[in-house]
Amino acid sequence: MLSVENLSVTFRTDEGIVTPVADVSFALAEGRTLGLVGESGSGKSVTAKALMRLLPGTATLGAHSRMRYVDKAGQAIGIERLSPRARALRRLRGGEIGMIFQEPMASFSPVYTIGNQITEAIALHRGLKGRAARALAIEMLAKVGIASPERRIDQYPHTLSGGMRQRAMIALALSAGPRLLIADEPTTALDVTIQAQVLDLMRGLQCDLGMAMIFISHDLGVIAQVAQEVAVMYLGTIVERGPVRALLQAPAHPYTRGLIAAIPRLDRLEGRLHPVPGEIPSPSARPAGCPFHPRCAEALAGICATRVPEPVDLGGGRVVRCHLHTGERSVA
Amino acid sequence: MNGPLIEVRDLEVTFETGGRGLFDRRRAPLRAVDGVSFDIRRGETVGLVGESGSGKTTVGRALLRALDPTAGQVLLHGPEGTIELSALAEAALRAVRPRMSLVFQDPYSSLNPRMTVRDIIAEPLVATGLLRDRAEIDARVREIAARCKLDLEHLRRFPHAFSGGQRQRICIARALVARPDFVVCDESVSALDVSIQAEIVNLLHELQQETGVSFLFIAHDLSVVAQISRRVAVMYVGRFVEYAPTEALFFAPRHPYTHALLSAVPQPDPDLGFHPDRLEGEIPDPSEPSPGCRFHSRCRFARAACRDVVPAWREIAPEHFVACHFAEELDLARARP
Numbered sequence: 001m002l003s004v005e006n007l008s009v010t011f012r013t014d015e016g017i018v019t020p021v022a023d024v025s026f027a028l029a030e031g032r033t034l035g036l037v038g039e040s041g042s043g044k045s046v047t048a049k050a051l052m053r054l055l056p057g058t059a060t061l062g063a064h065s066r067m068r069y070v071d072k073a074g075q076a077i078g079i080e081r082l083s084p085r086a087r088a089l090r091r092l093r094g095g096e097i098g099m100i101f102q103e104p105m106a107s108f109s110p111v112y113t114i115g116n117q118i119t120e121a122i123a124l125h126r127g128l129k130g131r132a133a134r135a136l137a138i139e140m141l142a143k144v145g146i147a148s149p150e151r152r153i154d155q156y157p158h159t160l161s162g163g164m165r166q167r168a169m170i171a172l173a174l175s176a177g178p179r180l181l182i183a184d185e186p187t188t189a190l191d192v193t194i195q196a197q198v199l200d201l202m203r204g205l206q207c208d209l210g211m212a213m214i215f216i217s218h219d220l221g222v223i224a225q226v227a228q229e230v231a232v233m234y235l236g237t238i239v240e241r242g243p244v245r246a247l248l249q250a251p252a253h254p255y256t257r258g259l260i261a262a263i264p265r266l267d268r269l270e271g272r273l274h275p276v277p278g279e280i281p282s283p284s285a286r287p288a289g290c291p292f293h294p295r296c297a298e299a300l301a302g303i304c305a306t307r308v309p310e311p312v313d314l315g316g317g318r319v320v321r322c323h324l325h326t327g328e329r330s331v332a
Numbered sequence: 333m334n335g336p337l338i339e340v341r342d343l344e345v346t347f348e349t350g351g352r353g354l355f356d357r358r359r360a361p362l363r364a365v366d367g368v369s370f371d372i373r374r375g376e377t378v379g380l381v382g383e384s385g386s387g388k389t390t391v392g393r394a395l396l397r398a399l400d401p402t403a404g405q406v407l408l409h410g411p412e413g414t415i416e417l418s419a420l421a422e423a424a425l426r427a428v429r430p431r432m433s434l435v436f437q438d439p440y441s442s443l444n445p446r447m448t449v450r451d452i453i454a455e456p457l458v459a460t461g462l463l464r465d466r467a468e469i470d471a472r473v474r475e476i477a478a479r480c481k482l483d484l485e486h487l488r489r490f491p492h493a494f495s496g497g498q499r500q501r502i503c504i505a506r507a508l509v510a511r512p513d514f515v516v517c518d519e520s521v522s523a524l525d526v527s528i529q530a531e532i533v534n535l536l537h538e539l540q541q542e543t544g545v546s547f548l549f550i551a552h553d554l555s556v557v558a559q560i561s562r563r564v565a566v567m568y569v570g571r572f573v574e575y576a577p578t579e580a581l582f583f584a585p586r587h588p589y590t591h592a593l594l595s596a597v598p599q600p601d602p603d604l605g606f607h608p609d610r611l612e613g614e615i616p617d618p619s620e621p622s623p624g625c626r627f628h629s630r631c632r633f634a635r636a637a638c639r640d641v642v643p644a645w646r647e648i649a650p651e652h653f654v655a656c657h658f659a660e661e662l663d664l665a666r667a668r669p
Contacts, residue, residue, distance in 0.1 A: 273530035
């Protein structure tokens with residue numbers, strides 16, 4: 001239902017042109033969840049915003065970027081070609097592709113009640129008004145596990161606790177009935193017990209509604225529990241993607257291996273942690289060749305620093321961008 | 333193991349809320365910390381976990397006398413005797429200040445953008461009057477900066493040019509420059525990416541080995557706390573529910589809340605499964621304290637006694653403290669390895 005090919009995004013900044021997303025390709029089938037993982041600055045959120053066409057005016061999409069989405073009516077839409085003010089884009093946002101952000105306070109208007117905002121989305125995308133819209137809004141609030149939704153619906157966002165607000169935002173996104181939900185770090189600001197409830201809820205709702213999801217997180221633990229497929233991003237590139245179990249248990253890219261090794265685990269008390277050596281370069285100083293080569297212990301001399309690795313198909317739905325898998329040898 | 337450095341007895345901190353405003357709706361004072369007792373040994377890291385609003389930060393601040401406890405005692409033991417921190421007057425407190433410090437969560441807002449890195453790190457020495465000679469201050473700043481793996485060339489720069497990890501190393505250098513006995517790290521690695529987080533955790537560990545400083549490591553991320561702490565305390569709505577050596581707390585918890593918290597942490601392995609304990613019911617409001625156990629409204633094992641009687645804080649195994657009426661009988665054996 002969604003296929004992204006060669007997505008690149010560049011920004012004009014005071015320090016010159018930066019490329020937060022470079023040549024990203026992935027596909028998503030109906031009802032499936034893709035986890036997008038990476039550290040800050042890896043381009044996760046920019047990718048999500050590109051899909052919703054929410055990038056600021058200083059951003060440009062690369063000439064070969066393709067974002068093909070098949071809508072509810074079975075029609076293929078080239079998202080990259082929609083004009084920013086087009087009706088089709090407005091229909092797409094919310095009704096076809098919903099989005100949840102990390103900070104729920106920023107997504108609700110403080111001057112309207114929760115109910116006002118949810119019924120507005122329902123009226124816009126589902127054509128229901130008045131009592132019917134209100135009934136559906138109450139139903140959605142109940143579905144996301146908010147107790148006494150008849151009372152909560154008339155409250156203002158600031159009167160809800162953080163966890164409740166995040167759940168109300170999920171209700172808001174879902175009440176428009178999207179086929180694809182993009183969730184950008186939806187549980188990062190929450191306590192673990194609330195996070196567990198929200199994850200449980202999202203998995204349940206996804207089953208009920210048959211909705212596809214792009215779940216963005218820096219937390220591989222969360223991704224392991226919600227996604228079927230994972231894409232690991234580093235400096236704007238997907239370095240590896242594949243089914244979640246295979247990727248986490250036998251990572252193919254040195255960066256993925258480093259990232260997994262750096263995670264503190266509850267089932268292993270080691271005292272010492274294993275950071276990925278080096279630091280993420282600044283976005284304006286993107287290394288040539290493989291973006292990870294300056295930090296990579298296995299980099300091949302004469303190759304990784306000069307040539308950008310092409311995606312290699314490892315079979316079983318796994319793709320990696322790394323010269324170690326192309327049969328290259330060090331050039332002396 | 334060394335003897336205690338900090339000893340906390342029945343610590344209470346209450347905040348006045350509301351009142352005097354529109355229509356003067358005076359509310360009951362909020363009991364942020366309600367009778368907490370524990371100790372921290374010399375050279376030890378104690379982890380303090382709990383959800384937002386549980387009172388973790390308030391405990392940290394009260395130990396440093398960044399706010400005044402309402403009741404109870406905080407004692408600081410040292411070679412020259414024991415000082416009752418909680419009772420010191422302002423002047424006497426100033427003399428003790430260099431022995432304690434704090435590392436904040438946000439390495440962006442906790443560094444003054446108009447000061448050089450050198451001046452930021454030197455500030456505790458200057459403010460407390462510990463060192464007055466410029467050359468001596470410089471020498472000490474360079475020494476601690478090198479230990480915190482900062483490039484000495486960077487000391488002349490301003491903090492805006494640095495990454496999150498480097499900034500946090502600056503904050504740590506500042507916290508340790510006066511050779512404190514005790515540092516509170518309040519969510520000090522929570523905002524960092526996992527790789528940088530690992531680096532900072534290792535750095536804290538090394539610095540502790542070298543200097544023998546004690547840490548109170550406050551965090552909501554249990555996995556990080558598990559790696560860095562020798563003992564861990566779990567806090568729930570103003571009270572400690574469990575305090576135990578790390579292994580015991582994570583592999584054989586005795587309080588249902590500790591178990592619920594651990595079960596809610598997703599692990600990066602789909603085969604480990606994810607079956608969080610269901611926590612139903614509302615978190616109690618700390619300004620309307622109920623009798624009995626604070627956790628009873630959400631506890632799946634709650635019985636009549638839990639509603640009415642406050643569970644005693646008791647040691648059920650060496651160094652393993654718990655506040656649950658049924659700690660001995662409940663079978664909380666963790667399904668995970």
